[in-house]
Amino acid sequence: MSWLLQGDVAIQYQTHRDLLDADRPDLRARIAREGWGKQLLDQRNPDGSWGLDFYRPKWTSSHYTLLSLKGLAIAPDQPIIRESIARILAGYKAVDGGIGCSRGDRKSDVCVNGMVLNYASYFGAPADDLCSIVDFLLCEHMKDGGFNCQSNRSGAHHSSLHSTLSVLEGIHEYARNGYRYRLDELQTAARRSREFILLHRFYKSDRTGDIISKRFLMFPYPPRWYYNILRALDHFQTAGAPYDARMQDALDSVADKCGKDGLWRREAAVPGKVFLVMEAPRGPSRWNTLMALRVLKAYGNAA
Template sequence: MTASSLLSWLLDSDPALRWQVERDLMHEPEHVWGATRERVVTEGFGARLLAAQDLDGQWAGGAYFPSDFSEDLFHQEGQPWTATTWSLNALREWGAPPSAIAGTADKLAANSRWEYDDLPYWGGEVDACINGYTLANGAWLGAEVTGIAEWFVTHQLPDGGWNCEWVEGSTRSSFHSTLNSLFGILDWELITGGTDEIRAARRTAEEYLLERELFRKRGTGETVGDWVTEFRFPFRWSYSVLRAAGYFRAACLADESAPDPRMGQAIEMIRAAEQPDGTWLQAGRHPGRVWFEVDVPAGEPSKWLTFHARRVLDWWDGVHGEDRTPPED
């Protein structure tokens, strides 16, 4: 595709994606993308998910899992994506304003408990990824979640990151857990202003990924797994160099800093996955219950992945003075 036809293809999408294309790829003025963003809560994915909310503020009757889910179903179906935390993640990432679910923070404080030890929702859990999501969602909805932010300081592992299996005795950080934690901390900082202590923890964890060039084992230099270049949308909990690069783009913009050159090879891995027509292919959806599908099946060109990849490359190439966009019509 040419640049204009690729943009036309991306614009022919749900408002949850379209407004981000307008803002981040087309650089339209705020009144343009803002008007599209307002449609997220009245039509398409956002409206459908809002309509599924329970009267008690939850989705599917549970905090992380649906109320009717069991260990047997987990082994049969995989991780479900319909409960409260995943639904809040989606609405926040799609750009829905907190006013669209006014009162939800208070309802969850009163009615929602974690499946682990019946802990209160806004107090967080023991899982680093869950706490990252809850920190971001709490900041977005105006809940008091400073305690979760401080949890990340006291539970940061000696190598600089986090691992959701620390309660099982793990002492080495996980790429997945560290990235999910970083997203939550950054979102909380952007809304609250953060603290020096928590900002220092964030930068230590960023260094954990950067010294591994976003995809290597520190000791051997080998790739940590094939999953680093398996680009799936929705991203859910999983790590990839695309999702990691998207985080560092957001962090650099927030910190008004230049991208670290150690990201260079990961950026080229993203670029190498671009198809001749300028799109990126869906590697496959994560199995498990969903309210509805928001992207294409495996092997098809994904508008969401194409947007995320194009945004990262535009940012990186813009900083480095490179222009690799397709020609105009």
Template sequence: MRELIEWLLDSDPALRWQVERDLVGAPPEVWEATRARVAVEGFGARLLAEQGADGMWDGGAFFPRGFRGDEGGQPWTATTWSLNSLREWGVDAGVLQGTVELLEANCRWEYQGLPYWGGEVDCCINAWTLANGVWLGADVDGIARWFARHQLEDGGWNCEWVEGARRSSFHSTLNALKGLLAHGGMSEVRRAGEEYLLERGLFRRLSTGEVVGEWVGQFRSPFRWGYSVLNAADYFRQVGRRDPRMAEAIGMIRAKRQADWTWLQDGRHPGRVWFEIDVAEGEPSKWLTLCAMRVLRWWDEG
């Protein structure tokens, strides 16, 4: 185990501070000092350097300026994805002082040119905007209320609601829950969304009990928009809701642990990136190993 922890600690500050806090149990002054380094070295510094004078990354809100959909994958370089990464890596919001105002003035959604901090019609996009807005101090309470109005009868959400979808999506529901958790309010709305996933054991159809898709057991880093039982279990860890209906999904996570106690990369989501932050498919992933280890530690402690 010592070798495993040393391997995890030999990482970019964006990952290392989380290992120190969640696995090593280092005192706050240690992991907070490492977290402060994220903005000035490694992944965080590199991505911060790509921000334009207009406050945006790659000239667009969700897609880069000039994107025509012919690249073979979703580009991950525009403003929303870049903010997601910086927030998840633990960058202090103060480093991005002025970004809220710049995006308010300059950034519009590709969908109908809507103002950036007002959100748009896609559940996942609105979830990320809600989380990023809370982090940076933007007024995004209206987006939180939007989720209450667009929750489907089964308790979850579906980005295809604008096309008439009336059944929730695992992907959309998890992303919505993450955004609402960051907001901190709408507890009843969030609870209903959690029940949608828990009633299905995090990976089964409610009607037949069948697995909803092979993607539930594919662990990809970064998670991006994608659902997996690991991604969902990590959400419930953050909420602190240990529910027996998750037991089979936890077993799936445990079963994917290698003999050396690492978890393998199941493949990156295709598309243009500023730079890679994790290993290629089939190699041991520090990000996935960190996530899986803290999920299992949390679960086993209960």
């Protein structure tokens, strides 16, 4: 715990909030003025964007920078962030009602729109600006309970854990911030989506029991759009989902990654240009240690 409290102010704030059950608004206010939060805000262009466009280049785009700022738990009442989101919601609406990756897109991406709903809800976007995104996501909800970013493109017969988790995080943030439009339908979709993840025991085939992808057991930070079991378990505990025996394999896998020093490592980074490297790859990770501890706090004694 003392090691976490020596980290960036965003880590300090979330450690107090999530592990020590102490509200520290003074720490939260500092996230915009120092450390990782300030570094990301300082990269904002004069026109309110980051990078070259809403979705270019990948990790330095407005989209992923806003997602990172939300992940830091920066105070949501940031006027410049709200202005940037307003420009995105006004300028990148696709024909299908979602947010397109480029201006004038006819089709939008399910996974991207789950992430947009996540940070736009967190930063208090006007409810009317989110309605068409909600409509789009509910239209793409699949029969097996989850979501797949190919459902409105090449077609899909089975949901994707990547897309399902991104949409789940968006629905949770939407509900937590008091939005009401089609909320009952969204919460029903969220329950079915969590059941989809549980059916797969977080990382296994529901038919064979084999590991779907070894990447699901790796913990880079930030994860971007990529699914992994720690990110998924962190969503479940944030959403207040009760313990389910089908979590246990994933919980055991997370616990097994704890080193003898009580810390979790950061594994290989998602490749691509970035504004800052928060933690050295393969070294001790405050982010992963923080997330693992809050997951184990919620579920570690439940089995």
